[in-house]
Amino acid sequence: SDCELSGKFPDKILQAQALRVLDLSDNSFVPSNLPITFKHSSLETLLLARTKFSNTIPESIGEVRMLSQVDFSQCSLAGHIPSSISRLTRLVRLDLSSNSLSGSVPSLSLALNLTQLNLASNQLTGSILSTDWKRLSQLENVLLQSNSLTGSIPAAMFGIPSLQQVHLLNNHFTGFTEELIRTPSPLLTKLSASRNALKGQFPAFISGLRGLADLDLSDNNFADTLHMDSLSQLKDLESLDLSNSNLSVEFSKDYSPFFPKLTTLFLASCHLKEIPAFLKASATIAHVDMSDNQIHGSIPSWIWDITSLETLKLSQNSLQSIETPHPSSSGIEMLDLSSNRLHGELPNLPSARYINLTSNHFNSTISSIINELPYSTLEFLYIASNNLYGTIPESICKVEYLYLLDLTDNFLSGAIPECLPMIGNTRVLSIGGNNITGIIPDTFATQCMLLTLDLSSNSLLGGVPKSLASCGQLQVLNLSSNQLTGEIPVELGYVSSLVSLNMSHNSLTGPIPASFGNLTSLDSLDLAENELSGVIPVQLAALKLLSFLNVSYNQLEGMIPDGPQFRKFSEASFLGNKGLCGFPLSKHC
Helix, strand or coil, X not given: CCCCCEECCCHHHHHCCCCCEEEXXXXXXXXXXXXXXXXXXXXXXXXXXXXXXXXXXCHHHHHCCCCCEEECXXXXXXXXXXXXXXXXXXXXXXXXXXXXXXXXXXXXXXCCCCCEEECCCCEEEECCCCCCHHHCCCCCEEECXXXXXXXXXXXXXXXXXXXXXEECCCCEEEEECXXXXXXXXXXXXXXXXXXXXXXXXXXXXXXXXXXXXXXXXXXXXXXXXXXXXXXXXXXXXXXXXXXXXXXXXXXXXXXXXXXXXXXXXXXXXXXXXXXXXXHHHCCCCCEEECCCCCCEEEECHHHHHCCCCCEEECCCCEEEEECCCCXXXXXXXXXXXXXXXXXXXXXXXXXXXXXXXXXXXXXXXXXXXXXXXXXXXXXXXXXXXXXXXXXXXXXXXXXXXXXXXXXXXXXXXXXXXXXXHHCCCCCEEECCCCCCCCECCCCCCCCCCCCEEECCCCCCECCCCHHHHHCCCCCEEECCCCCCEEECCHHHHHCCCCCEEECCCCEEEECCCHHHHHCCCCCEEECCCCEEEECCCHHHHHCCCXXXXXXXXXXXXXXXXXXCCHHHCCHHHCCCCCEEECCCCCCCC
């Protein structure tokens, strides 16, 4: 394997009767079909992973009765898995993952020595019940994820004594069969059946899988109430994800931890009414997601004392306040409290990289929040849609690695700090929907990294800064609904990355720059309700990706350019320009 072999695969090599092991993995043969016949082969191991074999797996593979290891993963195979594979009674390992195989999974009931089964990332359909899973007593790992398998998951699989990992996510399974499992698999550490269509009751046998470390049943459609006491025997559990599974999860009020090793608890959309008190005593919990529940009241002060906690997501609840007193500091790196009814003070978060407080009732000066930020670690700050007021302080520029700043829809006033456009690492800057006044500072960094700049719906004056042309990666520029004047800088036409450009509802004058014809990625251009004059540059007709154009209510004149994209625009795109003529307007030139 991995010998950089190339050229055409020598089919006759399979006729060497003494050949027992053939490993050609990670080579680059000329793309070709698998050999049609395996007759007279004595192969025991056939490994062709990550080669360029294509077409189908030949039915004759079932004649190689000595085969114990087969690996055709990450090739370009299509078609059905041949039913003859059912005759390979010596199979120990079968890996056909990451191909384009379709059809059903053949029965593997005779492969009594099978330990590894990997059919993940194909296009397989149908049920997996043709296999008598109880017979496969040596099975260790079952990987069937990312297919289109349907029907029930055989509960008998979870009584196999050697079973260690089961991956069934990203399929269309609808439930579990109802066999009685006398002794649940004691070695099973990982069970993932997320993103299926599982419905009905939560499977009772799971409470007996005492070796489980990772359980993920998220994104399903159970209709059941789960009392977490029923899982209290899972003392090795490290990660539990039941999010978006249509379960109503209920916790005991007991402070004793059920799961002494638990690091990850994801219970989004689980009808929780409160933050479970057992977390208070946890020494291991690192990641908690309880978003989109019905948690109300206060965030308890003890949650900031959990020294192991790194991620806390409580968005889309009915939380109203943050309990005080706060600890001196918290180790949380990611905090999402968006879409609640919160007000009051935030705790000290010296390690935070991501803070999202969007859509709350925080009512304070913006400086009182900005001045308490962890300048050395913060990368993402969302405080949109609150009741913040005052001037954006220059101290925001001390956040040296600020990737995103969203202050949209508050009551901010005053000018934009001149240093703000100079923060070299910022990718997204959104302060639209405020009462910002003054000019847009013409101080955009030479190596400006902005992808999105939204200053819309403010009271900004002056011109569009020419230094914006330094933002060579800018994709979205929205300066609409301000009081900007002067001409549109020609230089903007050389920011070829622009996808959306909106300068509508201002008082801009002069021509539409012909240089806009260079904006080959442009999808949307809105210059409506300004005082622009002159002709619509014919160069705009060459913009093949332009799907939205609005230049209405200006002082434009002359013929509307003709081109494939312009023929798709309606009259509304050009209304209110007395001097314009040509299609789609009724006025002829």
